Amino acid sequence: MFLATAAVAFLLPLYVMVVTSIKPMEEIRLGNLFAWPVRITLEPWVQAWTSACTGLECGGIRVGFMNSVAIVVPSTILSILLGALNGYALSFWRPRGAQAFFVVLLTGAFIPYQVMMFPLIRALATLGLFGTLPGVVLIHTLFGMPVMTLLFRNYYASVPHELFMAARIDGGGFWRIFVQLMLPMSLPIVVVAVIMQVTAIWNDFLIGLVFAGHEWLPMTVQLNNIINTTTGERLYNVNMAATLLTSLVPLTVYLVSGRWFVRGIAAGAVKG
Amino acid sequence: MVATVLWVYVGSVLWSMRISVSSSRTLPISDFVGLKQYARLFDSERWVLSLQNMALFGALFIAGCLVIGFLLAVFIDQRVRAEGVLRTVFLYPYAMSFVATGLVWQWMLNPELGLQSTVRGWGFPNFKFDWIVQQDTVMLAIVVAAVWQACGLVMALMLAGLRGIDESLWMAARIEGIPKWRVYLSIVLPMLGPSIGTAFVLLSVSVVKVFDVVVAMTQGGPGLASEVPAKFIIDNLLVRANIGLASAASTVLLLTVLALLAPWFYARAHAARRSERSARALRASATQGAAA
Numbered sequence: 001m002f003l004a005t006a007a008v009a010f011l012l013p014l015y016v017m018v019v020t021s022i023k024p025m026e027e028i029r030l031g032n033l034f035a036w037p038v039r040i041t042l043e044p045w046v047q048a049w050t051s052a053c054t055g056l057e058c059g060g061i062r063v064g065f066m067n068s069v070a071i072v073v074p075s076t077i078l079s080i081l082l083g084a085l086n087g088y089a090l091s092f093w094r095p096r097g098a099q100a101f102f103v104v105l106l107t108g109a110f111i112p113y114q115v116m117m118f119p120l121i122r123a124l125a126t127l128g129l130f131g132t133l134p135g136v137v138l139i140h141t142l143f144g145m146p147v148m149t150l151l152f153r154n155y156y157a158s159v160p161h162e163l164f165m166a167a168r169i170d171g172g173g174f175w176r177i178f179v180q181l182m183l184p185m186s187l188p189i190v191v192v193a194v195i196m197q198v199t200a201i202w203n204d205f206l207i208g209l210v211f212a213g214h215e216w217l218p219m220t221v222q223l224n225n226i227i228n229t230t231t232g233e234r235l236y237n238v239n240m241a242a243t244l245l246t247s248l249v250p251l252t253v254y255l256v257s258g259r260w261f262v263r264g265i266a267a268g269a270v271k272g
Numbered sequence: 273m274v275a276t277v278l279w280v281y282v283g284s285v286l287w288s289m290r291i292s293v294s295s296s297r298t299l300p301i302s303d304f305v306g307l308k309q310y311a312r313l314f315d316s317e318r319w320v321l322s323l324q325n326m327a328l329f330g331a332l333f334i335a336g337c338l339v340i341g342f343l344l345a346v347f348i349d350q351r352v353r354a355e356g357v358l359r360t361v362f363l364y365p366y367a368m369s370f371v372a373t374g375l376v377w378q379w380m381l382n383p384e385l386g387l388q389s390t391v392r393g394w395g396f397p398n399f400k401f402d403w404i405v406q407q408d409t410v411m412l413a414i415v416v417a418a419v420w421q422a423c424g425l426v427m428a429l430m431l432a433g434l435r436g437i438d439e440s441l442w443m444a445a446r447i448e449g450i451p452k453w454r455v456y457l458s459i460v461l462p463m464l465g466p467s468i469g470t471a472f473v474l475l476s477v478s479v480v481k482v483f484d485v486v487v488a489m490t491q492g493g494p495g496l497a498s499e500v501p502a503k504f505i506i507d508n509l510l511v512r513a514n515i516g517l518a519s520a521a522s523t524v525l526l527l528t529v530l531a532l533l534a535p536w537f538y539a540r541a542h543a544a545r546r547s548e549r550s551a552r553a554l555r556a557s558a559t560q561g562a563a564a
Binding site for chain 2: 002003006007010011012013014016017020028029030031032033034086100101104105106107108110111112113114115116117118119120122123142145199202203204205206209210220221223224227228236239240243246247250251253254255258261262
């Protein structure tokens with residue numbers, strides 16, 4: 001009974017989003033949040049995608065979607081590669097200062113981005129990368145590294161050390177062992193990492209807001225602009241359609257990945 | 273490469289701290305004014321208010337998530353049917369962004385067309401639920417949204433903990449005739465200590481970082497009633513060109529996080545050492561046994 005009530009309560013916002021997004025404005029103005037629409041319309045979805053306005057521009061949320069894709073794909077790949085490399089180096093090669101590096105990373109996984117924001121803005125501006133796609137990708141990669149390194153380090157800690165030693169005796173070097181032995185073995189954890197990074201980067205708001213300049217605003221920032229900066233009548237149905245569109249990618253990832261998603265959390269996910 | 277990363281992390285944090293003891297406004301100036309920015313910071317009503325808001329939000333949000341998450345986990349652990357479906361339902365908000373969360377709840381809590389008007393339409397004309405537009409309740413509205421988003425995470429962590437508990441415990445409790453709720457409260461809850469600790473740390477770090485959901489839901493309003501530190505910093509950094517003040521504020525935030533993390537790190541290191549020691553003892557006794 002408790003569970004059923006809780007489940008309904010949890011699903012309520014999703015239901016409200018869906019229902020609102022397919023209602024015409026006349027029905028929304030009646031003020032009954034839960035009522036099923038009398039006349040179902042897909043107009044709000046079309047409008048949200050193609051012509052919703054953020055300030056003066058009315059290109060719909062489509063632009064943000066493309067930007068988010070352009071940001072998420074390279075950031076995910078880069079941060080996972082670097083995380084795997086770091087984790088591998090930390091677990092097997094144990095360079096000098098590994099312990100200190102590890103502590104910094106662990107702390108880095110938790111500290112608020114704001115602490116590093118201004119220096120990073122300046123650094124990017126100096127490099128001419130501020131407000132560009134490579135700039136945003138770089139920042140995401142940088143901020144994704146602590147968690148990714150931890151994830152891979154914990155995974156490699158469970159790989160028998162003898163395996164590594166055998167590869168060493170057979171003449172494998174740093175890169176060869178990584179590429180030919182460790183990476184293929186890491187498939188399960190790579191899946192977890194992809195799920196974590198795609199969701200986290202897609203859902204990011206702060207980095208997009210600060211570093212993306214004007215041209216590369218991700219979908220979340222654009223969504224917020226559409227809803228919170230509109231003047232004139234608020235089109236709640238369009239707003240909810242846009243919100244659903246923005247949530248579609250992470251929700252799909254979540255539904256498809258199921259238990260893997262939970263594994264990501266259990267594997268010491270320290271996102272947020 | 274490792275060195276580069278270290279340099280970026282440590283360097284940028286140090287740089288921020290350096291700015292926080294200068295008189296920088298729009299551009300960084302390398303003079304030294306001691307703790308003046310910090311004094312200014314704590315003189316600022318807006319900052320103090322945002323700290324209070326964060327404390328209130330944090331206390332309610334963490335308590336709410338832990339209690340609801342624990343209850344959900346316990347109920348799901350009773351071998352219910354459709355466990356998979358229920359888990360999916362409770363965790364899906366966690367996959368949504370804070371922005372989307374804030375926007376949905378902004379709409380649901382909208383007093384003119386949202387829950388309030390709906391319930392009034394059901395024949396309760398005096399029903400009142402306008403937390404989001406009242407200065408003294410707006411933080412509660414944000415807590416509701418944030419708990420909805422994050423308590424599935426706590427459920428997942430607790431459920432993993434519950435599944436790790438030995439069946440024999442339940443057997444023993446049944447033989448002794450101890451009611452189930454007593455077992456949960458007095459035995460299982462303490463056993464879940466590590467899971468609760470992890471959940472607590474994750475939640476409190478997200479409290480310190482809380483930004484997106486506030487921006488999306490209330491933009492810090494009505495007035496300044498839902499201002500939070502992370503937003504204060506971004507505003508001063510990007511809009512109000514007050515980087516000295518913003519850096520001082522972010523240093524305070526950093527110290528808060530470190531203060532939250534230190535006991536947890538310590539506990540984890542301690543636990544790791546202990547388990548290592550007991551593993552070694554076990555191995556030693558095993559070899560002794562073999563020798564004998």
